[in-house]
Amino acid sequence: MEEVDICIVGCGVIGLAVAAGISKPGRKVIALEKNAGFGEETSSRNSEVIHAGIYYPAGSLKARFCVEGRDQIYALSGKWGIPTKKLGKLIVATVKEEEPELEVLLKHGLANGVTDLRIISGKELKQLEPNVRGTAALYSPSTGILDSHRLMQFFLGQAQSKGADIVFNSPVRKIQKVGERYAVSVSSSESDSFTFSARAVVNAAGLKSHRMAESVGMDIDKAGYRLKFCKGEYFRVRGGGSGQWVKRLIYPVPNKISLGIHVTPDMEGNLRLGPSAHYLDEAGLDYEVDESACEAFAKDTQRFLPMLKSDQLVPDTAGIRPKLQGPKEPFRDFVVCEESGKGFPRFINLIGIDSPGLTSSPAIADEVKRLIDVCL
Ligand SMILES: Cc1cc2nc3c(=O)[nH]c(=O)nc-3n(C[C@H](O)[C@H](O)[C@H](O)COP(=O)(O)OP(=O)(O)OC[C@H]3O[C@@H](n4cnc5c(N)ncnc54)[C@H](O)[C@@H]3O)c2cc1C
Incomplete structure (x- = not known):
């Protein structure tokens, strides 16, 4: 069975930012996307606002990643020409x-x-x-707007230039823990399917991220991960x-x-x-x-x-x-979690990444890189 170091599920802005952040020469990274192109779901269906970080409870991941991500996006914009406007x-x-x-x-x-x-x-x-x-x-x-497509294109280019494989039309159907590794099954049709082995998995599947966690055997209700x-x-x-x-x-x-x-x-x-x-x-x-x-x-x-x-x-x-919260339920934070505690080492869940996920994307990627560097 083919082996990779890290498999990322989903190529929205989060999966792409993570791919850009964790890829490096000598590390085999593959990012799989079920659609024919990147960012066709939530990442291209939002307000494209660079949030300042006002609304979220102090100490939450949303507050921290939003403020860090905002500064990173303006810095990336200055350095690489990703279109932004700090309108206020x-x-x-x-x-x-x-x-x-x-x-x-x-x-x-x-x-x-x-x-x-x-x-x-x-x-x-x-x-x-x-x-x-x-x-x-x-x-x-310091609130502004950005071209989210250009931000994603930038992350994609960075990931590819560091050697990551970004593969479209590749829906992940199942992930199974097999010994110390994960068997990732991909199939676009009955006849076209394959399975490979990954040492680590990053679940950035957006609207399907709870289903990915469930597929590997996590109890998503007990974990509070049902979207x-x-x-x-x-x-x-x-x-x-x-x-x-x-x-x-x-x-x-x-x-x-x-x-x-x-x-x-x-x-x-x-x-x-x-x-x-x-x-x-x-x-x-x-x-x-x-x-x-x-x-x-x-x-x-x-x-x-x-x-x-x-x-x-x-x-x-x-x-x-x-x-993660239903109508009238209290605030829920992003889930950014390496799941050793649930018996799934080197499986990193990114669940409930609603707003300000676009703004937070580079900061979430930094956090995933830190988690990967500790556990891989
Ligand atoms: C209405 C609205 C307005 C918003 N406004 C803002 C804003 O102004 N500013 C801001 O910072 N944030 C905003 N957000 C939040 C932001 O858009 C999201 O946090 C961000 O886009 C999430 O990115 P993602 O990569 O996690 O998800 P997605 O973009 O959904 O990417 C997940 C990817 O995973 C793929 N996938 C799923 N299952 C599989 C599978 N089994 N196999 C392979 N691939 C799979 C999907 O096809 C998809 O491409 C808004 C969100 C909404 C809905």
Whole structure:
């Protein structure tokens, strides 16, 4: 049976960042992707925001990796020309009653090391963004946007130049622990299947990552790894782009399950609204955008951007968040875990990598490299 040192399952931004981080001459790394290309799932169906690190509880992996990853992405952008724009972001209180929440977010952000945050008055908000209505706002100058495709292309190129094999059209069907190694079975059809042996496995399978853990024999309920799926839809705004309406990212005060429908300029300067948030069953995942939701999107957004009209909205994309917490459940952190403790040494699970996973990708890759260097 063919042998490799490390098998990575999944070539979204996380699998690719890990492949770039852990590959080196003399180490045999293979990254397998079920689709025909990289990043066709959650990694290309998101807001493309470089989050500053405001929302997450202090000491959480989300807080740490977001702040580290943000700085790494801006540094990579400067060095390698990956397109980013540090536009800044405003979280807007539309009524006085929402203002205490800005204080809470400010405290969270400061505790996480986001030192450039400040609360601004309604008057200053008007000066910065004349079309936005609010009584106060939390201003985050270091939030930005990026071209996620170019970031993934960069990680792919880095991984390949260090000798990693990136293989598409290769769904991993089963992983079995055999002695000190893992037998990884791949099959795109009945007739086209093969099995090889890996000393270590990195599970970066996104929406299927809990199923990969289950396939090797982990009790995903006992481990708390069963994913829930929270869909987010986007609408594009016809007109109003290129800084005519807003120059920065404009967010409402967040709700319990998501950051709220926000207004985000994309790299081309067009405006997008979204994402919404509603949970789906695992069997019924789809990327359809419900056109009839446009009135609700417009109504939510008009609270802070009154000039928006619902007939300016055009259905855009949708993405699905791989969440560990269900509706109304408390915060759950990323799982980044080497599973010796469960009897699976050198099997590294990356599960529940929802937002801010894109921003965190280089920092998650650093952590996986550290885990691999200890256990391999
Ligand atoms: C609506 C929405 C908005 C978001 N906005 C932001 C944002 O603005 N900023 C931010 O930082 N983060 C954001 N995120 C989060 C971010 O997009 C994700 O954290 C990140 O893309 C996760 O990457 P991934 O590689 O883990 O997953 P994926 O991109 O899903 O990659 C997993 C890959 O594994 C492959 N795979 C699965 N099973 C198998 C198998 N059996 N064999 C082989 N391959 C397999 C899949 O095909 C897929 O390509 C958002 C997410 C959503 C849904």
